[in-house]
Amino acid sequence: MNKATTIGYLQLDGKRAWKRALESFWQEKTSEEALHQTLKTLRLHRLHKQESYGIDHVPVNDFTYYDRMLDTAWMFNLIPARHRTNDTPDVTEYFAMARGTVDAGACAMKKWFNTNYHYIVPEYENQPLKLVRNLPLEAYAEAEAAGITDAKPVLIGPYTFVKLSSGFNSLGEGLEAVLPLYTQVLAELNARGVNWVQLEEPYAVTDEAEADAESLAHVYETLSEVAPNIMLQTYFEAPAVYETLTQLPVAGLGLDVTKPRTQKLLKTQGFPADKVLAAGVIPGDRIWKQAPAQVETLLRFVEETAHPKALWVQPTTSLLHVPETKTHETRLSQTLYDQLAFADEKLAEVKTAASRTAPAETTHPAPVNEHAAVFAGVDTHRGTNADKRRVAQQSFQLPLLPTTTIGSLPQTTDVRKLRRDYKQGELSAAAYEEALEARTAGWIETQEALGLDVLVHGEFERNDMVEYFGERLEGYAFTDFGWVQSYGSRGVKPPIVHDTVHRPEAMTVKAAVHAQSLTEKPLKGMLTGPVTMVNWSFLPEDQPKSVTAAEVAEALAEEVRDLEAAGITMIQIDEPAFKEGYPLRAADQAAYEDWAVRTFQRTHRDVADSTQVHTHMCYSQFEEILEAVGAMDADVISIEASRSRGKILEAFADGQFVNDIGLGVYDIHSPRTPAVAEMEAMIERCLDLFPAERFWVNPDCGLKTRSEAEAKASLEAMVEAARNVRERV
Numbered sequence: 226m227n228k229a230t231t232i233g234y235l236q237l238d239g240k241r242a243w244k245r246a247l248e249s250f251w252q253e254k255t256s257e258e259a260l261h262q263t264l265k266t267l268r269l270h271r272l273h274k275q276e277s278y279g280i281d282h283v284p285v286n287d288f289t290y291y292d293r294m295l296d297t298a299w300m301f302n303l304i305p306a307r308h309r310t311n312d313t314p315d316v317t318e319y320f321a322m323a324r325g326t327v328d329a330g331a332c333a334m335k336k337w338f339n340t341n342y343h344y345i346v347p348e349y350e351n352q353p354l355k356l357v358r359n360l361p362l363e364a365y366a367e368a369e370a371a372g373i374t375d376a377k378p379v380l381i382g383p384y385t386f387v388k389l390s391s392g393f394n395s396l397g398e399g400l401e402a403v404l405p406l407y408t409q410v411l412a413e414l415n416a417r418g419v420n421w422v423q424l425e426e427p428y429a430v431t432d433e434a435e436a437d438a439e440s441l442a443h444v445y446e447t448l449s450e451v452a453p454n455i456m457l458q459t460y461f462e463a464p465a466v467y468e469t470l471t472q473l474p475v476a477g478l479g480l481d482v483t484k485p486r487t488q489k490l491l492k493t494q495g496f497p498a499d500k501v502l503a504a505g506v507i508p509g510d511r512i513w514k515q516a517p518a519q520v521e522t523l524l525r526f527v528e529e530t531a532h533p534k535a536l537w538v539q540p541t542t543s544l545l546h547v548p549e550t551k552t553h554e555t556r557l558s559q560t561l562y563d564q565l566a567f568a569d570e571k572l573a574e575v576k577t578a579a580s581r582t583a584p585a586e587t588t589h590p591a592p593v594n595e596h597a598a599v600f601a602g603v604d605t606h607r608g609t610n611a612d613k614r615r616v617a618q619q620s621f622q623l624p625l626l627p628t629t630t631i632g633s634l635p636q637t638t639d640v641r642k643l644r645r646d647y648k649q650g651e652l653s654a655a656a657y658e659e660a661l662e663a664r665t666a667g668w669i670e671t672q673e674a675l676g677l678d679v680l681v682h683g684e685f686e687r688n689d690m691v692e693y694f695g696e697r698l699e700g701y702a703f704t705d706f707g708w709v710q711s712y713g714s715r716g717v718k719p720p721i722v723h724d725t726v727h728r729p730e731a732m733t734v735k736a737a738v739h740a741q742s743l744t745e746k747p748l749k750g751m752l753t754g755p756v757t758m759v760n761w762s763f764l765p766e767d768q769p770k771s772v773t774a775a776e777v778a779e780a781l782a783e784e785v786r787d788l789e790a791a792g793i794t795m796i797q798i799d800e801p802a803f804k805e806g807y808p809l810r811a812a813d814q815a816a817y818e819d820w821a822v823r824t825f826q827r828t829h830r831d832v833a834d835s836t837q838v839h840t841h842m843c844y845s846q847f848e849e850i851l852e853a854v855g856a857m858d859a860d861v862i863s864i865e866a867s868r869s870r871g872k873i874l875e876a877f878a879d880g881q882f883v884n885d886i887g888l889g890v891y892d893i894h895s896p897r898t899p900a901v902a903e904m905e906a907m908i909e910r911c912l913d914l915f916p917a918e919r920f921w922v923n924p925d926c927g928l929k930t931r932s933e934a935e936a937k938a939s940l941e942a943m944v945e946a947a948r949n950v951r952e953r954v
């Protein structure tokens with residue numbers, strides 16, 4: 226019998242009580258007092274829940290009001306000047322940093338490693354740091370008062386915290402600033418009689434950690450002097466600095482032992498005999514039930530290779546990345562339902578695995594290679610070059626610097642109500658379609674009046690760009706309560722791919738043809754690309770991600786063919802999640818790029834030269850991925866360019882990038898109408914790098930979250946900017 230442990234639990238519950246509590250406070254419908262009370266109830270509930278499943282050392286301080294990086298910054302008084310209103314920060318500062326105020330923009334938000342969760346980036350401005358509140362200690366005391374005596378306070382480790390913050394000139398400077406605070410937190414925990422504390426260092430799995438090994442060692446040598454037993458927890462990959470970690474004076478090391486790299490490290494380098502090994506054996510970021518015999522096989526492998534002082538059995542990651550429980554789902558087939566394990570089901574799996582009662586299998590199952598090659602021996606490329614196509618596509622007769630949008634137009638309350646009424650059966654299919662067509666017709670007129678050169682139908686039928694296609698493809702399933710936190714109180718319900726994906730019938734042709742029939746101007750058909758479709762879904766566990774992407778690509782290729790045959794000869798295939806999906810380790814990137822590029826290529830391989838293919842990516846650090854983006858070979862790629870005021874284009878100019886570029890000239894996330902002169906200046910800066918013939922002008926993403934008035938005002942300014950520059954070149 227081993228200990229059954231968890232790294233952390235989720236906050237966005239299936240019924241979304243946590244989200245409602247926050248949002249009702251933000252809308253000033255409930256008091257601060259009521260907010261604290263409701264969240265305390267939820268917090269204690271989950272502690273007791275984990276306890277009732279038999280979890281040892283239940284984690285505390287993993288529960289947050291918004292984000293754990295933010296919690297840590299706030300508790301250290303790391304508050305940007307623009308958000309500070311009180312000497313001693315309280316919830317006002319906390320939510321100002323998270324969400325911004327009328328006067329001050331929020332702190333930046335970034336992707337949490339290779340997940341779809343986004344954290345708040347703390348901003349160091351040389352402000353004096355101090356420990357405002359010892360949150361882990363408070364959480365521990367609260368658990369103790371509730372009868373849980375051996376709770377494990379958890380917090381993001383100093384190394385990862387500094388690496389993910391902004392404003393420190395160096396790692397050294399950052400550690401110097403925060404290490405005394407961590408020391409104080411841990412010393413107070415120790416004085417309180419805390420047994421174990423978990424410090425999370427996911428940054429130690431990145432390639433960069435190799436260069437930081439010395440600092441990492443310094444941190445833990447310092448902290449171990451004052452702290453309770455430290456469980457140094459890693460996740461998402463094997464540590465890049467395994468040797469360093471094994472030599473640290475910490476009491477335990479947490480590893481994802483399902484990763485082939487970790488298994489190799491255990492085999493070749495062993496494990497220190499004086500440490501507890503917290504073995505991640507139940508995938509914390511996937512949703513499939515594990516066969517007990519396979520888990521037992523893995524545990525035996527770990528024991529035989531590692532010989533740790535003690536073995537803890539746990540999920541590979543925090544349960545933040547999966548939904549709460551499958552038990553309220555009623556729409557799933559029995560077969561699928563039986564195969565699933567969400568967070569609560571995983572608690573049971575951990576307990577079962579730790580009881581060590583399952584028989585082992587004789588053979589160790591080979592790990593699935595996420596990034597396996599697909600389309601071997603198939604030529605996925607269109608087979609012509611951009612210049613030749615550019616000539617064929619002159620038939621569109623577009624002006625210089627053509628203007629367009631990214632696809633979605635404002636989804637006002639009445640549009641969302643239409644979709645809801647239809648889904649609930651209160652509106653017939655015919656009435657629903659008619660209402661959507663009317664909405665499109667109105668916006669075709671508006672787009673023409675605004676003077677846009679290439680129009681869109683508006684995507685009013687789509688709640689979500691992945692869900693919409695998932696619902697029309699076979700092989701996908703959807704949950705009712707399968708929420709996963711994306712950032713703050715926002716959640717997504719990722720679709721579940723559980724079978725071979727294919728397309729029973731056309732998905733977008735009717736709406737596109739209808740919209741095109743209303744205008745002489747070209748209209749773009751709108752699809753979601755294969756890479757985004759897989760990066761934003763839960764995928765089958767026993768097959769590589771690339772295989773699902775290839776199936777989706779074939780389905781999309783059919784859709785592209787049908788659109789083209791129906792006269793829609795400008796087709797946009799969105800890939801906002803292309804960059805997001807990059808693996809954490811540089812060594813894995815070539816394999817990812819191979820399948821990602823080839824599946825995208827496959828979607829448009831068969832079209833005529835005169836058909837123009839667009840793609841769209843949001844903010845993507847293009848410097849790092851330009852070769853792959855070039856290889857995707859869409860005729861036009863629209864990108865986010867406004868944050869850097871066009872500077873991002875320099876990356877494109879350096880490389881061999883031959884396609885056209887849609888400049889995302891303003892930030893759609895802001896309700897502010899962009900200034901015409903600002904956009905003009907930005908376009909002109911880009912004209913120094915490429916001839917005007919290579920550029921389009923567009924917003925930096927879809928407009929679905931904007932009001933109609935905001936969208937119209939911004940587009941009007943954008944068209945004016947494009948026209949002004951057009952006259953000058």
Ligand code: GLN
Pocket residue numbers: 631632633684690751799801841842843926927928929
């Ligand atoms: N076509 C989509 C839209 O406009 C693209 C969304 C995205 O990039 N996330 O909404």
Ligand code: ZN
Pocket residue numbers: 631801841842843925926927
């Ligand atoms: Zn976008």
